[in-house]
Amino acid sequence: MGAKGSKKGKKQRSWLVRLLRFVFFAHCVFWGIIAFFSLLYNFINPPITPLMLQRYLINGFDWQKRQFIELEHIPSSTVNMVIGVEDANYYKHFGFEFGEIKKARERNKKAGKIRFGASTISNQLARTIFLNTERNYLRKYLEAQVTIIMEITLSKRRMLELYMNYVEWGKGIYGIETASLHYYGRSCKRISRDQSRKLVSILSSPIRYSPQTYHLSPSVRQRYNMLVRYY
Numbered sequence: 001m002g003a004k005g006s007k008k009g010k011k012q013r014s015w016l017v018r019l020l021r022f023v024f025f026a027h028c029v030f031w032g033i034i035a036f037f038s039l040l041y042n043f044i045n046p047p048i049t050p051l052m053l054q055r056y057l058i059n060g061f062d063w064q065k066r067q068f069i070e071l072e073h074i075p076s077s078t079v080n081m082v083i084g085v086e087d088a089n090y091y092k093h094f095g096f097e098f099g100e101i102k103k104a105r106e107r108n109k110k111a112g113k114i115r116f117g118a119s120t121i122s123n124q125l126a127r128t129i130f131l132n133t134e135r136n137y138l139r140k141y142l143e144a145q146v147t148i149i150m151e152i153t154l155s156k157r158r159m160l161e162l163y164m165n166y167v168e169w170g171k172g173i174y175g176i177e178t179a180s181l182h183y184y185g186r187s188c189k190r191i192s193r194d195q196s197r198k199l200v201s202i203l204s205s206p207i208r209y210s211p212q213t214y215h216l217s218p219s220v221r222q223r224y225n226m227l228v229r230y231y
Contacts, residue, residue: 038153061172069177071161087121095122095147197227
């Protein structure tokens with residue numbers, strides 16, 4: 001009985017060791033892929049992202065022709081608006097706002113599901129160019145790893161430039177230049193400050209609302225009012 005128990009225990013430990021090795025190997029492969037593309041995106045712009053494919057293949061959103069614009073050509077007032085409403089401490093943190101994460105965790109616990117986030121611009125970029133927008137703990141777990149790798153391999157300026165050009169701004173609309181041309185028929189360099197406010201205010205809910213319908217959402221309208229007050 002003792003010998004059988006010992007053999008059984010050894011088999012269980014052997015199985016556990018193999019599982020842990022596989023998990024570690026899978027993580028290493030994932031980290032390597034993300035690090036490779038993060039380094040690559042210092043020099044080239046992603047031609048396509050998983051989010052774009054998800055929206056096109058699963059959600060059926062028409063694919064708007066995407067227009068890339070360099071960060072220095074985007075009005076500084078517009079960039080400041082985005083940072084102000086999405087991640088005020090963007091240049092101060094290493095990808096995470098732990099105080100906000102704690103608050104979001106407590107709110108989600110009360111709600112019984114993932115309803116609230118504490119995503120920084122870095123987190124949003126991680127899921128925009130490497131993952132997707134599904135709300136589950138696996139995606140959040142992978143998002144945290146991608147964020148750390150990006151913070152190491154990409155400059156804050158480059159991450160912000162990628163964010164401004166790839167974040168979702170409507171159904172099949174990615175990036176501020178594409179959004180500005182779609183909604184206003186003009187480059188983001190040429191729209192008014194109030195048009196910029198409306199454009200930035202819908203970032204929290206770009207699929208449901210547009211600069212023309214932002215006022216229908218209390219939370220989006222609150223963001224717009226904040227932008228009017230401070231920008």
